[in-house]
Amino acid sequence: MLRSFYVNAARYSYSTTPLQRVPKIPDAEISPKKVNLDYDHHLRIREKHLNPAIFTLYKKPVLITQGNKQYLWDHTGKQYIDLTASVSTISVGHCHPKVSKHLKEAVDTLWHCTNMHMHPNMTRLLEKLTSKLPKHLDTIYLVNCGTEAVEMALSLARLYTGAWEYLTLNNAYHGISNANLGMLGMGHWKPQIPNGFGITSVMNPDVYRGMWGGKNCRDGPAQTVRDCNCADGECMASENYLGVLDETFRHSLPPKIAGMMIEPIQGSGGGVHIPRGYMKGAFEMTRKRGGLCISDEVQTGFGRLGSHYWGFEYQGVMPDIVVTAKGMGSGFPIAAVITTKEIASCLARTLHFNTFGGNALSCAVASATLDVIDEENMQAHVHEVGNYLISGLLKLRERYEFLGDVRGIGFMVSIELATDKKSRNTFPADNLAKIMEDLRDMGVLVAKGGMYGALRLKPPFPATKQDMDFVLEVFDIAFNNHLHKKK
Ligand SMILES: Cc1ncc(COP(=O)(O)O)c(C=O)c1O
Incomplete structure (x- = not known):
């Protein structure tokens, strides 16, 4: 795991959060262009004019301004790994x-x-x-x-x-x-x-x-x-x-x-x-x-x-x-x-x-x-890095009772949360939303899907093992935060 990538992250408002630090996202090949955008203006125009049937992944949608390979940047210059592959579309990477x-x-x-x-x-x-x-x-x-x-x-x-x-x-x-x-x-x-x-x-x-x-x-x-x-x-x-x-x-x-x-x-x-x-x-x-x-x-x-x-x-x-x-x-x-x-x-x-x-x-x-x-031999790369990601997720499943299922192959991977492994009762939607927001805050964008709110991990093909170390560590922190969240 990439201990050297740690930065301080005291901003999380959880009561007891044993993992106090979050890893730093791996470096990208480019530096994002500086933009000067008024987030509230964009949100207002979207709410006023965009069809209301399009849901957003977060209460406040991310304003994306740039993409490169497996990464996206928002209007503040914050970097994310795009595990949604922008709804499984980005195969060879953003702006290859x-x-x-x-x-x-x-x-x-x-x-x-x-x-x-x-x-x-x-x-x-x-x-x-x-x-x-x-x-x-x-x-x-x-x-x-x-x-x-x-x-x-x-x-x-x-x-x-x-x-x-x-x-x-x-x-x-x-x-x-x-x-x-x-x-x-x-x-x-x-x-x-x-x-x-x-x-x-x-x-x-x-x-x-x-x-x-x-x-x-x-x-x-x-x-x-x-x-x-x-x-x-x-x-x-x-x-x-x-x-x-x-x-x-x-x-x-x-x-x-x-x-x-x-x-x-x-x-x-x-x-x-x-x-x-x-x-x-x-x-x-x-x-x-x-x-x-x-x-x-x-x-x-x-x-x-x-x-x-x-x-x-x-x-x-x-x-x-x-x-x-x-x-x-x-x-x-x-x-x-x-x-x-x-x-x-x-x-x-x-x-x-x-x-x-x-x-x-x-x-x-x-x-x-x-x-x-x-x-770029991407299929073999996806196979190798996908297996690496899945084996890390399976280890997390052993540690968290609410990780019901890990499934998929290659870069088509999902995690289904449940109240507990035995009952497989549906994980509360509010808690899932909170975990997704927490992941986003730490630089990981994931999608959800299905009838029971599974998290879907579909990285763009250039994502590396180093990215997956980062992702797994961020998931660990978000799941741990969920365990220790204020009731
Ligand atoms: C399996 C599958 N088939 C068809 C579609 C529809 O594709 P589109 O949104 O490009 O119309 C989707 C979209 O998510 C899909 O996942």
């Missing part, structure tokens, strides 16, 4: 120099032309992206965000199969357009508008909170603390959840379905790490009923899982359609639906058009992002 260079070149050359013409940035991206996928997934619809890509996959599945019924998992998040609301498995996100025609959500195979789960369910370093009698490589929980899916097929669905969409590890649903064999079994059942298998890789793609470039590879399945976004542009809006020529042709029976899909700037950014992931 190579990506910025390609973007600047494109800015000076060609911003946009209709995709009814050709441009070299799009050609480059199509070649690069298909080279990262199995051969049969050779046809791409370029779109602008994950929601659009998810919705297009739904249309393709219905058009191709001629069937209507579509399956998703409870606790899933696939975006919130009207069509996608039907796939949303978290009730507190659902507005009172008609949605979800022909979409059935099935029981989530959540091995921490669900009906079944044990200490052997996940492929990866972090298991639950629940007991089970499964031998190595076996997972009864997975089989039981597949049994529920089979029952849903038999009782609630017609013999033929359009498809099933699964996130290989759930993102916004609090990082629920679905058990070994579930995705494979679910896709086999889907295929038996004529449906297409869709992997939502919006968060799990492009090496975030470390051990695998794609979440479907990690889960050992072969999808018919892959949906990507977020990390593909490392913060720039671009997304894609990748499928077979035959499936993709369904939309060609009528006219189909997307104004900005394949935009020259976004294609330049995405091509450079894909290059950087390979050139």
Whole structure:
């Protein structure tokens, strides 16, 4: 641990706080530009004019003025490590120099032309992206965000199969357009508008909170603390959840379905790490009923899982359609639906058009992002540093009764807090908010997610072991502060 990085932090107003000092955040490669901004003005304008549906992570949102690799700075020059990856979008890092260079070149050359013409940035991206996928997934619809890509996959599945019924998992998040609301498995996100025609959500195979789960369910370093009698490589929980899916097929669905969409590890649903064999079994059942298998890789793609470039590879399945976004542009809006020529042709029976899909700037950014992931060997780095982070979190879980679950692989990691390990009762939201504020004060930005308030840790890929030492120490202090907080 980085004892030499300690600075005084007497500003914390806790009654008995044994850890009186907080570590100093590792040095960044740049010094932030000085800015002179009136925070209250920005807050006022936001409150007055920005749509009220956007929630903030803190009572007073942070005013971010700069980003570099894994770090962000606010208007006061305070540095943070961005464990949110700005909602899992920042893959190769904020303002990665190579990506910025390609973007600047494109800015000076060609911003946009209709995709009814050709441009070299799009050609480059199509070649690069298909080279990262199995051969049969050779046809791409370029779109602008994950929601659009998810919705297009739904249309393709219905058009191709001629069937209507579509399956998703409870606790899933696939975006919130009207069509996608039907796939949303978290009730507190659902507005009172008609949605979800022909979409059935099935029981989530959540091995921490669900009906079944044990200490052997996940492929990866972090298991639950629940007991089970499964031998190595076996997972009864997975089989039981597949049994529920089979029952849903038999009782609630017609013999033929359009498809099933699964996130290989759930993102916004609090990082629920679905058990070994579930995705494979679910896709086999889907295929038996004529449906297409869709992997939502919006968060799990492009090496975030470390051990695998794609979440479907990690889960050992072969999808018919892959949906990507977020990390593909490392913060720039671009997304894609990748499928077979035959499936993709369904939309060609009528006219189909997307104004900005394949935009020259976004294609330049995405091509450079894909290059950087390979050139800087980021996937292997994410695997190594992710394991380091997870092993540190597992040690913390042993020390704090309210750390219920640690899960994930690579840089897709979550911690679920609970009142205690045995009951797994929901951790009070106020206390979670306080811990997040405390983490922020010490320079660590994390997101939360899911129905029970899990903390989500999705570092940008350049984050180092030194960063993780800092993060783990800050978490330790925040958790300790929670234990000793004034009642
Ligand atoms: C797994 C998944 N699918 C789809 C989406 C929707 O993507 P977007 O917000 O880019 O529309 C998200 C967004 O968080 C997501 O996490």
